[in-house]
Amino acid sequence: MKIFVDQLGTQYTFENSPQRIVSLVPSQTELLYDLGLEDKIVGITKFCVHPFHFKSTKTIVGGTKQVKVDKIKALQPDIIICNKEENTIEIVEELSKICPVWVTDIYTIEDNNKMIEDFGRLFNVRTESQKWIDKINFAKQDFLNFIKDYETQSVAYFIWGKPYMVAAQDTFINHLLELNKLNNIYANHEKYTGRYPEVVVQKMRIQGDPDLLFLSSEPFPFNDEHAFELGRHTHHAKTVFVDGEMFSWYGSRLVKAFDYFKKLRSRIGELHLQHSHSH
Structure with missing residues (x-):
C-alpha cells in the first residue's frame, strides 16, 4: 500500500x-x-x-x-x-x-512541477516525469536570461468578450505574464476581485492604461472588431492576439510556451518600432 x-x-x-x-x-x-x-x-x-x-x-x-x-x-x-x-x-x-x-x-511553475512529480510517482513513470521537469526548468532559465534586458510593460489579458473578462491575480496566466516582465493592470486592482473578473473597459485608461492588450485565442474567439473597440479605451495600447494555450495550459506544454514567449516578445518589439515610425 x-x-x-x-x-x-x-x-x-x-x-x-x-x-x-x-x-x-x-x-x-x-x-x-x-x-x-x-x-x-x-x-x-x-x-x-x-x-x-x-x-x-x-x-x-x-x-x-x-x-x-x-x-x-x-x-x-x-x-x-x-x-x-x-x-x-x-x-x-x-x-x-x-x-x-x-x-x-x-498557480505557479513550482506547482506545475509538483504535479508532474506526483504523476511520476502515482503512475510509476518517475524517469519520464523528471525528464519533463528538467526540460521545463531549463526552458524557464533560458527564457529568464533572454528577457532580463527587456523593459517591463503593462498589460491587460482578456479571456472573454461581451461581457469583457480578464485574468487577474492568483491565476497561472498572471504568473506567466509576470515572468514575461508584463505588469497585469488588473492583478492587484482593489475594485476587481476574483480571478477572472468582468471589467468595465470604458474605464481602462484611469485603471492603468496598459501598453499592451492581449486577446486570448481561448476560450473566446476574439476578432479585429473587439481589438478595435478595446483599443479605443486606451491611449496607446498595442493589441496583440495571443495563443491562449501557451498562457493557460500547464504540464508539458510549458516547454513550448517559453519558446513562444520569445517569439511574442520579438513580435511586440516589431510592433513598437512600426508604431514609433508612424509618429
Missing part, C-alpha cells in the same frame, strides 16, 4: 499504480500522453485536443464543467484526474463515488 497526497491535501492509498485513467483537464491529458501513459488513458473531455488522435481513440465523457457520469462509470476507471479551477466541486464529489478523484491546483 502506498500513500499519495494530491494538491488539495487529500490522501489516497493505492495497492498498485492506477491502470485506467479518466482525465478531465485538457493540459493534463497532454501531459499524461507525454509521460508515456497513452494506453492507460480511457476517457477524456471534448476539449482535450492534444494529442490530436485522442478524439478518435479515446472515449469522450463530456466537457470540463459538465460530464456524463454514466459514461465515466462504464469505463471503470481506477483514478479520475481533475483540477480545482477547471472542474467544479460538485463534479469532484459526484465522481468520488466511482473511484479516487485526484485534484491538482496550479
